[in-house]
Amino acid sequence: MxxxxxxxxxxxxxxxxxxxxxxxxxxxxxxxxxxxxASPHVVDAVVRAARSAHRYPDALATELRAEIAARHGIPTEQVLVGNGSDELIFLLALAFLAGGGTAVCADPAYRVDEISTQVVGGTVVSVPLAEDQHDLAAMAAVPADLAYVVNPHNPTGTLVPRDAVRRFREHSPAGLVVVDEAYIDFAPDPLAATAVPLLREGGLAVLRTFSKAFGLAGLRVGYLLAPTPVIDVLSGIRAPFSVNRLAQAAALAALRDRxxxxxxxxxxxxxxxxxxxxxxxxxxxxxxxxxxxxxxxxxxxxxxxxxxxxxxxxxxxxxxxxxxxxxxxxxxxxxxxxxxxxxxxxxxxxxxx
Incomplete structure (x- = not known):
């Protein structure tokens, strides 16, 4: 053997x-x-959903995706829901980094960006921060398949303006710039800081999570906003029921409780x-x-x-x-x-x- x-x-x-x-x-x-x-409405939503625990969940989280799309003013086809944003990061690595692809990120990076790249046999190029912020000019000089910009950055908490992200997208040779906005809700003006308006310009994706501002860390729900071809590829390789029924119900309730x-x-x-x-x-x-x-x-x-x-x-x-x-x-x-x-x-x- x-x-x-x-x-x-x-x-x-x-x-x-x-x-x-x-x-x-x-x-x-x-x-x-x-x-x-979490919102007090989450418990009620989870209890109701638990009554159907013997049924498989909606594989694509259709209702939740529609709610997210409406919130951001984009087509539903540009939204993919995952088992936390970590699952979506692993899917990006599997689709675009497996077998020798390259990801560029800050140093220090969000560990899952590094781990997922290494797991699929890709290469991580880490660019040191400059005064606790992403050195986007240096990152733009790195040939890469994916470029990760965690904004606000973890663990420093610093934020780069949207115009800086736009310039980075224009100059970076990366096939896709992934802006991880797990903490964007805590910026002074999230609407002015988010990269979501840049989606229409192409070549960029935005990651969000329900773990932080929505208080659902224990239920594991995140989502990716990206060009439709990217969503189509990831939808084809994801586990079909990765976001369970209770998590979908909780995320909907949390999203609606403004x-x-x-x-x-x-x-x-x-x-x-x-x-x-x-x-x-x-x-x-x-x-x-x-x-x-x-x-x-x-x-x-x-x-x-x-x-x-x-x-x-x-x-x-x-x-x-x-x-x-x-x-x-x-x-x-x-x-x-x-x-x-x-x-x-x-x-x-x-x-x-």
Whole structure:
């Protein structure tokens, strides 16, 4: 019998590692989850959908796709719903990078962009950030099949303007520019920042998720807006029932509750300012953020992570995200904010060199 071995390009592949949880939900500030949770209408929608759990879900999430298309003012044929945006990233890699394709991304990158490329035998070209932002000019000099622009960027939280994305699309040799807007709802003016209006110019796709502003991280729903030929290719290779019935119902309910969505936005922007000010007052350097987290530069990363953990607060070490010498702190809810304030009042939390 022939020995079964994994493909050689998988050797040494570093897996994605999620953030650690704290003893309480309020202290879990490592995974950028919604501090206010999902819309109250989501639970009712999920309960109703559960009554038909013995039936397969709509394979293409037709009703949800139509709602998303109407929200963005594009044809339904340009929308594909996936099991989180991660499934869609893997589909892009499978379709356009398998067997030697090239993806260009920032360094540090969103790990799934890198992992999916490596899994299909593609090559990742990582371009270092310039002053915590995408160096789009340098990225445009890289011949690539796919170009990933995570905007706002994770883990720095920085945002590049739409005109900069447009210029990048015009100058990049990449076959498709993929703009990952997982955190766009937390920008000061999402409508002015989003790349969705650039779809009509071609050569560009936009990724969105229901995990952040809509609070559905546990249900795994995301979507891709892209030229119809791209959607057609991905639709042909995706798993037919990858987005389950409960997730589709939840996403529809969340999308339709604009009041809750705006409350999440307002809370996040206000609390982000408070968290930034708190760390700044304690002598830390905070990168200005357009997301539901802040990146804090620290002289003793491991020490601060350890001291916060002892106080019941989990944050993400920067070294796990490609930014050593930093910690990433998710925006908390009110209880988590009080918890963080108490923890930071300890003189032991002051910067240590």
């Amino acid at each position: 022939t020995e079964l071995t994994a493909r050689p390009w998988l050797s040494g592949l570093a897996p994605y590692r999620p953030g650690a949880a704290a003893p309480s939900a309020a202290g879990s500030l490592s995974s950028n989850e919604s501090a206010l949770g 009041t809750h969505h705006e409350a999440v936005r307002v809370h996040t922007i206000d609390m982000r300012r408070r968290v930034s000010d708190l760390f700044t007052r304690h002598g830390y350097d905070v990168v200005p953020s357009h997301t539901n987290f802040v990146l804090v530069r620290v002289p003793d990363e491991a020490g601060l992570v350890r001291r916060l953990a002892a106080a019941g607060i989990a944050v993400r070490p920067g070294s796990a995200l490609g930014v050593p010498g930093a910690v990433r702190v998710s925006v908390p809810g009110d209880e988590g904010w009080r918890h963080l304030q108490r923890a930071m009042a300890d003189p032991g939390m002051l910067p240590r060199t």
